[in-house]
Amino acid sequence: MDPPNDFEALTKAFSGFGVDEDSMVSILGKWHSEHLESFRKRTPKFFLEDERLFERWDDHHIACLTKEFLLFKDIVVQWIMHPWERDVRLVHEAITKGPQAYCGEIIEEFDKQYKVPLTQKIEDVALGNYKDFLVSLIRRVA
Template sequence: MGDEVQQLTRAFSGLGGLGVDEATMVSALARWRKQPEKRSGFRKGFRGFFFTTSPAGVELDLCQEEHLLRLAAEFARFKDLMVQWAMHPWERDARLAHQALHQHHPAAVLVEVACTRSADELLGARRAYHALFHRSLEEDVAFRAGDKPYCNLLVGLVSAYRYEGPRVNEEAAKAEAKALAAAVKEKQLAAAVESQEVVRILTTRSKPHLVETFKYYKEMHDGRSIEEDLGGVQSKEETLLAEAVLCLAAPAKYFSQVIEAALRDGADHHGKEALTRVAVTRSDHDMDEIRAAYQEQFGAKLEDAVAAKAHGHYRDALLSLVGGGGGGK
């Protein structure tokens, strides 16, 4: 392991103008799948690039800010992928959330982080946010979205610490399915985003409970799902509501749609960035499910679609992540 860590450290170390070693980086992606201890060892051994802090008593290895700026001048999408891959997942999510709030990145990134991470992962991201930016994520969301109709929904989502056990209150799930149905009746979705009952259900209930709630919703509507009823929305607040529901109900389907949009001809800058984000953040979680969802929805293999659109070492790195799962922390 020591030799491999040294090789990757040297690969990153060509930032003084001689260029990074992209081939070694791609090789590490392929070899270090599901070996979080290697990435942790790399961070701890590369003290010119990472530093250690302990927010709330939890030790984290974080990137030095000036090195991120130097990397930006070195290479573009491949740099983003490699740096996100090397980061501790909590720091990565904290920085993604900060970009969404302060650099006009899509608010959907906040929804992704809030709705598709485990309770402990989201708590860790909040701790990293506090350590990096000296304020809470909830505070920033409330301030930045304070005048928006979806503010309470976003604050509730990023503040959540959901129960993750298997128990579901069936009667409550049925009642809440009726409440959601009433809120989205006749496509009054903008009002639904501001509904205290909708916000309470989506921001406090466990994911198994919500799956049951959405199942009962579908039964009440002759097989029409809540995702379908939220489809075709127009306003930003309606879009966020639809994205939150899809992330909670069917994350693999959501991520496959994000990837497909990123691979379209004419995708904008943020859309293309999403391809890196999803590949890195989901490679060790549910990439198998995302590949299956992509095949089902779009009739093509995800690996083939990526290979046809991406190029060079960036393509090779993406294929290492989407083709068979990646490593963790």
């Protein structure tokens, strides 16, 4: 594909939910400086022209892309970890950010996915004080 014809595909790779890294790397890897300049001029959604007629990123889009790339980095790092290490890190993050940040979503998703309330599942499989503690904790944050 001729690089100038990649403008639409590259714009699409930067748009929506997440960044399409495969498309982005494939397209940008074969571009030369004149293709980048042309892309900047032809994509006002991402670039603003200043008083000197220079194209610069729209700050909002920079913030969005930065967030998307951080999410991609986190996904890759979590993917290569041992499952136990990933789970420990996720638990640490949930505790650090506070139970309200994640617990409500987790409880709701568990109920939807397994068609049984999380508290009921814990009551069915956990024992003694451990069961009472977990059930009361879940009821408290739900």
